[in-house]
Amino acid sequence: MFRFLMAQKARVPHPSLKIASDFDAADAVLAAALPDQGSVNIPVANVSADELIGQDVIELGRDLARQDRWADLSAKMRAADDARETAPDGMPIADLLAFGARSDVVLAVEHALSDYRALSDYDLLGGISELEDEMRAHEDDPMIALVVAMAHIDLAWAWRGTATNAVLPPLHRSRCTAHFDRAADILPKCREAAPNNALVAAVGCALLAGQRKSNLRVADQYEQLITLDPHNQRHMRAMGTHLLPRWFGSYEELEVQALRNAARTHDLWGAGGYTWVQFDAIALDDEACARLDIEYFLQGLHDILRNRPDQQMVNMLAAYCAITIQNGLGGNEKADAVRAQIHDAANWLIRDHLTELHPLIWAHAAQGFNNSVRINSPERFAARGHRDALRAIGDLFREELRSGMDVTFTPTGLHLSGH
Template structure:
């Protein structure tokens, strides 16, 4: 049972009459009251290590590009790629460096295309032309070519926007296609030069969204990427999403490839390879959720926790079970049956493994971990995530809190005190 804040307050504290509500003016809801009163205590990671590291690496890439230090950028990207360096949540540092290096060009184009002025008022080719020039200045450098290819993919998405491809104006459609085509022309040379590069393999998979032929086998592309970097769950999650019928696959292929992935990555993830492939797919698609092997999914969930018990992962899984899967509840009875069983895992995830709160993870969970989401205020976004997390935790521990006990999350587990 998931309580609304109003029902929670009325049930536990008798707050049905505003005149009797003993909440301080600065406290917005009953869950915040629990925290303020000391009845619910959990450390909050106000500074996310991923954000700090990621921002620093992006800025490093931007700085090197602005200073025309492309050879140094290439060296650092290659070094990070070969060492499989990532942030704590699995973001490859090579990708972050590449994003920083192309960000000025891409963000300027995105801003121009989001403006209501005529597109012809802007020079949308100047920036990418300068990046193309770096290929000429650094011939046969696959890392520089990768940056340019990724910039073209980003620009293709900027021209496509959120509209259905068939509804795009002719200019937008032609520019979108041209950018995808140029990226497709650049990546084979990158692959030939560095066949064992996960960054290049990931770009190859990113290209699928706009440049796919009848001969393309999506699962083969992702299998190659996952083989190069099996410890990075992001690749498995992306494969699952792309194997949905709305993209390039079918429900049958999704299940088969999830099982194959579990077998291929068994040494790294146990049954978790199945869970990661299904992770975003069943959150996006009711039919995929109705068909998922719940028992094996939950076995994979436990294997993930055994192999990756860090708080980044625990918050991700707990938020997924508590928030993400709840979003589509009530849309499909068969899917709801699976969702309810998976959501129940939030109990042991939070009670047995959660020791600190990562608000941004919970905030992203409410939006289905949508990577394209534009966040106008990181502070408000994090505050929303914190509220969602505390409400989920308070609902889970409602019996203990109702009895008057104080609940404290510690590195060694939950501690209860009071009545």
Template sequence: MFRFFRARQAQSSHSSKSSTQSLPNVNGGVHSTLPDRGQLNIPLADVKAEDLAARDAIGRGRTLARQDRWAELSRQMRAADKNRAAAPDGTPIADLLAFGARSDVVLAVEHALSDGNALCEYDLLGGISELEDEMRAHPDNAMIALVVALTHIDLAWAWRGTATDATLPPLHRSRCAAHFDRAAALLPKCRAALPDSPIVAAAGCALLAGQRKASLRVADEYERLISLDPNNQRHMRAMGTHLLPQWFGSYAELEVQALRNAARTHDIWGAGGYTWVQFDAITFDEEACARLDVEYFLEGLYDILHHRPDQQTVNMLSAYCAITIQNGLRQNEKAEIVRAQIHEAAHGLIRDHMTELHPMIWAHAANGFNNSVRIHSAERFAARGQRDALRAIGDLFREELLSGMDVTFTPTGLQLSQH
């Protein structure tokens, strides 16, 4: 379901802030008082429908856990994992079910750790102990064991928080290590029972963060995961991030593995395997951005679009080029040149490929597609994304709109007409 949004272009200056209309909220349009300016018309994807698959999977996982229907949860996770089912944003449905199942335990601990009074009153081990009991009650069920392992990984991060190594309190350090160690003890059983499971392989990659050892072959772990689920770009993006020097790799290894990934996944993504590995890494690290083979990155960008021409992908790549890539620290001249080239690609993506606007995707783009961002109101979050998107699109079509032309996005392509 789509709503059609019309916005009249306001008086423009050269600044992006003033180049677009008084922006609407998510429920309707606002027209400017300058009738001699053109209109920007673009269909809006339904915000609730955009988010429905993920919310439904998380809700099912939470409900099944609360009702102690663990065997049914395991069955649904295995089916989703086997079918490589994913939400529109690429998040595996099995992951979402598992998150829902452990969310009550994890969120309670996170709340307690963020509130000193709650920390004194809450039994921080009670929830995970109950999950351990469920695992023991189902000794041959690897998916339940996996949910427990993932809970331990989440709790380790909750104890780790955002403190630096130097400022992390000893209790937090020891609890963090203990949860990572427990997850590491549980995962071998899951791997043995489900050797071809992407969700198990992804858990192994997630566990790497708690095992800062020079001998780790991080790329090997991710190669295995990607080989099990090569159609899911999230695994490639996570590999790129973990190959940065601040984690487990180096700039040279990041480049080599990005090229190797492009070769391994060429039948599925073309050169896009290189682009996906670099996708998040170059937004986090200025030097990685400066070293990027930008021509090959852009070739991969259009190969991704060739293989995945849906509007979810078009909006994601457009928002990345228009907004995310601009969020750098502006401290590296070479990186700025690279960012400018990638930013320029937004023009072609929007003009030639966009037919509808997905506000949630643009909202996530402003946060660097950070999955840990907590969304308290999907409508307000989407409204922010809509404002950002309209500002970017308005800047792109500034000359046409100021000359009085209407810019209309249709299912068959862009149409320009005299207002």
């Protein structure tokens, strides 16, 4: 089930990892897959998992809450939102601060719900009640109220879990509903006090998952969020997923809103506004993929790189085209034809734009960029991404490698050389 990143943060462990560490296992696997004659040489970015997801910011939010420095937390959240600051992976800094501030409460409930013995000993309402007390003590502060609303959303998902509606216990269903409803009660005061705050708008979109209305104006809410924070593609991607028929939309509305988004954000993203809305939706849904305007989507890839030519973006788009879009092959003939054309885009993305490897991005690409995936060993996870990336590059340059050429990526571009 699709969950918003804000609600997902409690699901993912974030141990430290320096990517430029040991990749012997990945290289051993690669050796059997690539030709013997040539070699692939590419710098590996020395980026840790903590740096990628802003773990230091999460820890700051946690420390400020533990020290009861709520006014300082609020000020930092406001400043970060005003500046639209993000971590390297695109997560808003204000969101990460808020997650840290509520993480002790949320993680304790998640642990209790995962362990029956812990559940019998744990006061499931104690932590959220303390957060509610802080909100009442700072009744005019929308940022603290927002932290409490986000905690309720996280707890709703904790009670919801991964069970289907048919087997979800009545207690879990009622607690999930109650937490979503409480978050919906809190949010209006945040909107009134901070109407131009992007995080407030994002929480409003995250609340859609708990709504039981049939006439939700999903696209309207996302349009407001995207207008407030048009540089962050995550909002556009989330809108596309929520417009799938499995949630609140239809294939027709998905296409219309993708085109509308491209028009609204054209000065910033060009055709990329269309590509971002379709990005995750077509990876999740064969019919959405089959209906894609492939030429406009591919034009969007070019326009995205004109706006964001950094290696973080190049690796994400290349990994998406090389790996993510291939995950759904075999279910729909028309969709497969579209996926093949998107896969071909990995050729020019890697040849013309790649200068360094970001293994964590490639590892996440294999999981469909699903942030709720649990990572038991970050070292093995990153090594898998390293292996997948080198295999994709090796497949792309197979003929050159077979002819004995070395493929070397440098900051100034690709170099092919003989022995």
